[in-house]
Amino acid sequence: QIGSVQSLGGTGALRIGAEFLRRWYNGNNNTATPVYISTPSWENHNSVFVDAGFKDIRTYHYWDAAKRGLDLQGLLDDMEKAPEFSIFILHACAHNPTGTDPTPDQWKQIAAVMKRRFLFPFFDSAYQGFASGSLDKDAWAVRYFVSEGFELFCAQSFSKNFGLYNERVGNLTVVGKDADNVQRVLSQMEKIVRTTWSNPPSQGARIVATTLTSPQLFAEWYDNVKTMADRVLLMRSELRSRLESLGTPGTWNHITEQIGMFSFTGLNPKQVEYMIKEKHIYLMASGRINMCGLTTKNLDYVAKSIHEAVTKIQ
Missing domain, CATH: 3.90.1150.10 (Aspartate Aminotransferase, domain 1)
Structure with a gap:
């Protein structure tokens, strides 16, 4: 059910995902599929999807300036009104720029509406571990959506939590209904990669892979991430x-x-x-x-x- 493509940081993961969705999601080369981005959001979200060819970029309510918190009702209302099969860019944790995340109960409400309205979740996970100090807590929303049977994309950056900005280490995770489906998606993504950066650099990725697969190094890294988050x-x-x-x-x-x-x-x-x-x-x-x-x-x-x-x- 799960596959992935190495990318040039989180931006590269977003771009590969956007290119694939424009070419193959909701009909071939469907540039009219609405893409919803939170208000406010990281400014590059809009640019990535526009450059990938999407013609209908919309916003959804997120920040309530008066109460300085999440506008949950506005967000849910926008999802209810969105055309079926619309793409929603969701911040997995540590929303940029507001720093305001939905609670688990609020995420459940969001997921329920998205499932009923056939909306596609595209998560951007740029700060896993840096939000709460817990890798699991910061991945809760993505894992919950997967447990609810969603097909989704998740763009992952290792720039912040590994301090590897200049190495451009990222990953695009694809969650599909079955292995066959995932393999077909990955084969198309590999074609997109071939005509963009062709082959990602290995040094940063090897640092991440070595750290994540070594119990001793993983424990040391996790402790470092928690120290920074706690600070x-x-x-x-x-x-x-x-x-x-x-x-x-x-x-x-x-x-x-x-x-x-x-x-x-x-x-x-x-x-x-x-x-x-x-x-x-x-x-x-x-x-x-x-x-x-x-x-x-x-x-x-x-x-x-x-x-x-x-x-x-x-």
């Missing part, structure tokens, strides 16, 4: 604590409720501009900040700067 979780907790101690207007529980490398702070564009120009703290205009940039040495400065931005700039 980010600690920085979240400390930042929230400092903002609350300063009496910064608003609520800041969303910082610890979000997960992964990024956080939607809730700062508006003018407050972000103040942070950049006056405090030299760099974040996206959307208010997204990289939590990995926080350290025990700069936490106080960042917290006080956010406090100033919120109190001075409306």
Whole structure:
């Protein structure tokens, strides 16, 4: 039921999957199949599917700015309204850029609607282990969909959890109804690979394979991943604590409720501009900040700067 193709990082996995779906899913060369991407999402999702030839890129509700959390009802409503056989790009864990993931119960609701509406799940798993510190917890959504009998794709990146950005190590997992079906899909994917990068580099992939198949190396790597994830979780907790101690207007529980490398702070564009120009703290205009940039040495400065931005700039 399961097969895979090595790719050039997570982006390469997305592109091979997109190329295959455009050529063979929902009819031959069907560029009109709707592809749904969350609002907001990683900007490259849109570009990859447009470049693969899809003509109907749509968005689905995800982030509720008012409550600074998941807009589950909006998401489910969009899935209910989507044409059957539409493709939905789902973040497996540590949603980029919001850091807000559905709970297991919410994932079950999402899966139920997708199954009933015959929607195709294409997972992007870029941060496994980096979200919660648990490989199993971060893979829960994908595994649940598989257990529910879905055929799906899952693009996997080893750039972050192995620190192999420059080696471009990725994997596209194909889950089908039976071995015959999977083999037919893989044979077409191999043709697509042959005309894109032809043959992926081996060094990074061998590092990953050696680590994952050696009990000793796997244990050491897993411990390292958990250490990094725990550090980010600690920085979240400390930042929230400092903002609350300063009496910064608003609520800041969303910082610890979000997960992964990024956080939607809730700062508006003018407050972000103040942070950049006056405090030299760099974040996206959307208010997204990289939590990995926080350290025990700069936490106080960042917290006080956010406090100033919120109190001075409306």
